[in-house]
Amino acid sequence: MAEKILMKxxxxxxxxxxxxxxxxxxxxxxxxxxxxMETLMNEQPWNSTGMVVxxxxxxxxxxxxxxxxxxxxxxVMTSSSSPGISLMCEGLSYxxxxxxxxxxxxxVRGGPGLGTIQPGQGDYFQSVKGGGHGDYKMIxxxxxxAQDMYDFVDLAFELAFxxxxxxxxxxxxxxxxxxEKVELRPMKPRLTEKEIIERYPWATxxxxxxxKQNVLTSLALDAAVHERLNQTLQNKYxxxxxxxxxxxxxxxxxxxxxxxxxxxxxxxxxxxxELARKxxxxxxxxxxxxxxxxxxxxxxxxxxxxxxxxSVELSAGQMVEDVRLAVNGKIPVGFYGRLGGIVPSPxxxxxxxxEQIKKLN
Amino acid sequence: MKEEIIxxxxxxxxxxxxxxxxAYSGIMQGQEVTWMPSYGPEMRGGTAxxxxxxxxxxxxxxxxxxxxxxxxxxxxxMDKFENSVKPGGLLIYDPNGITRHPHxxxxxxxxxxxxxxxxxxxxxxxxNMVVMGAFLKLKPVVEYENVLKGLKKSIPERHHSLIPMxxxxxxxxxxxxxxx
Numbered sequence: 001m002a003e004k005i006l007m008k009x010x011x012x013x014x015x016x017x018x019x020x021x022x023x024x025x026x027x028x029x030x031x032x033x034x035x036x037m038e039t040l041m042n043e044q045p046w047n048s049t050g051m052v053v054x055x056x057x058x059x060x061x062x063x064x065x066x067x068x069x070x071x072x073x074x075x076v077m078t079s080s081s082s083p084g085i086s087l088m089c090e091g092l093s094y095x096x097x098x099x100x101x102x103x104x105x106x107x108v109r110g111g112p113g114l115g116t117i118q119p120g121q122g123d124y125f126q127s128v129k130g131g132g133h134g135d136y137k138m139i140x141x142x143x144x145x146a147q148d149m150y151d152f153v154d155l156a157f158e159l160a161f162x163x164x165x166x167x168x169x170x171x172x173x174x175x176x177x178x179x180e181k182v183e184l185r186p187m188k189p190r191l192t193e194k195e196i197i198e199r200y201p202w203a204t205x206x207x208x209x210x211x212k213q214n215v216l217t218s219l220a221l222d223a224a225v226h227e228r229l230n231q232t233l234q235n236k237y238x239x240x241x242x243x244x245x246x247x248x249x250x251x252x253x254x255x256x257x258x259x260x261x262x263x264x265x266x267x268x269x270x271x272x273x274e275l276a277r278k279x280x281x282x283x284x285x286x287x288x289x290x291x292x293x294x295x296x297x298x299x300x301x302x303x304x305x306x307x308x309x310x311s312v313e314l315s316a317g318q319m320v321e322d323v324r325l326a327v328n329g330k331i332p333v334g335f336y337g338r339l340g341g342i343v344p345s346p347x348x349x350x351x352x353x354x355e356q357i358k359k360l361n
Numbered sequence: 362m363k364e365e366i367i368x369x370x371x372x373x374x375x376x377x378x379x380x381x382x383x384a385y386s387g388i389m390q391g392q393e394v395t396w397m398p399s400y401g402p403e404m405r406g407g408t409a410x411x412x413x414x415x416x417x418x419x420x421x422x423x424x425x426x427x428x429x430x431x432x433x434x435x436x437x438x439m440d441k442f443e444n445s446v447k448p449g450g451l452l453i454y455d456p457n458g459i460t461r462h463p464h465x466x467x468x469x470x471x472x473x474x475x476x477x478x479x480x481x482x483x484x485x486x487x488x489n490m491v492v493m494g495a496f497l498k499l500k501p502v503v504e505y506e507n508v509l510k511g512l513k514k515s516i517p518e519r520h521h522s523l524i525p526m527x528x529x530x531x532x533x534x535x536x537x538x539x540x541x
Contacts, residue, residue: 004388006381006384006385006388006394006396006514006515031400032400117400173400174397174423174424177397177398177400178395178396178397178398178423179381179384179394179395179396179397180394180395180396181388181393181394264423264424267421267422267423267424268421268422268423268424269422270421270422271421271422272422274421343424344424345422345424345425345426346421346422346424346425346426347426348426
């Protein structure tokens, strides 16, 4: 069995990037994610795999470096925290519009504005509903452990290239800063230029006489052409919704009530479920692993045997809207959240849950 | 086995690294571990704390409101965490600089004079290992050989010459704690 190493979630992202054959990282430091670039700079992958690690002059710059790298069929990524991701949203819309694969990791802190450096989950809307302009979607993965942080880097790249679409790891200050044991997966080599040309015929790898020029752009001034481009995107999103929904459950089979929580809050709510079961309350937990595509169908199924669902988030109530859309009025939906970087304990969540079910009866 | 620990003190006392060594020792013993720090300005001289959980089973919440053991190294942390020890739990503190000693009667309380012990050893930087020794004496949740392995894993190789000094500090901590 491979050796298990104690590391922060942020460090796990960096090690995973090097080991899954990432070609380039372009970033700008911000708490609580700075260890990503710090670890990459320490590891100096440009000497081992040839991976480029560059500190850009700003987040706007790094996201546009991703546009350039991705256009050439390279596996490129960046990471930041909330205010930095806001700066990247224009670029993300362009990447999505031009159908370019890339990976962005957001280690979320409390907002709005500069907010706080403590953990938050207030970037849910930004991540799954857009953030940038236009009708686009990103594949959004929500890690709940340091091992997830590691494993989701490879998974996110795989999905990004499968759909030619930006993928986002939506983490938070807890998962980024917490140390846990992480198993390093086997090394994957970076693709050679020849392999990139073979696998990604759309990439701008230099025109050869046997093919047409590749043009990667999100601009289409002809309305009919632009509508077709949008339809292509929408078809792709429907495929993602069909094929890429991922979630985990804890004791949902016989549950009367279900908590829906992702990221650090799903870890905390696991303990809440354990506490509730000790009190004889049949509580279960649904942890969406992909926030887009969202486990809508599974939530619909749950409404057939549950009486109440509660979304628990470090926000004023964002994912709860998607839970309500899925539940579609069949059962009551509640919400509990903390703001400002405060992370509730399992006991506090249980107390809030008990208060809300008392009101139901 | 599940041990939920809070270690709290000033930034610079080695609170976070002691937690890291404990967590690595747990890994060496095949345990599940989490290490959740307070992060931010604490690192630069304010109060710092870290929650370490060692368990035979998968760990759910890394954030806790009650602890089996509190290791307290300054007054602010005493004020903040004395009441977070579970009934019957353990509180270990360094009495240096403590003006209000713990008042609870339903927990076990020990002191470790780690400042003076580490100075006597001639290595004030091994302060946190004296404290860790005291903890391990009372709660041998990790075998000693795994603690040494954890120490080696946590300290960069260029500082491995300091390991014997750290071992000495751990042993001194084990011998010199005082029950209150």
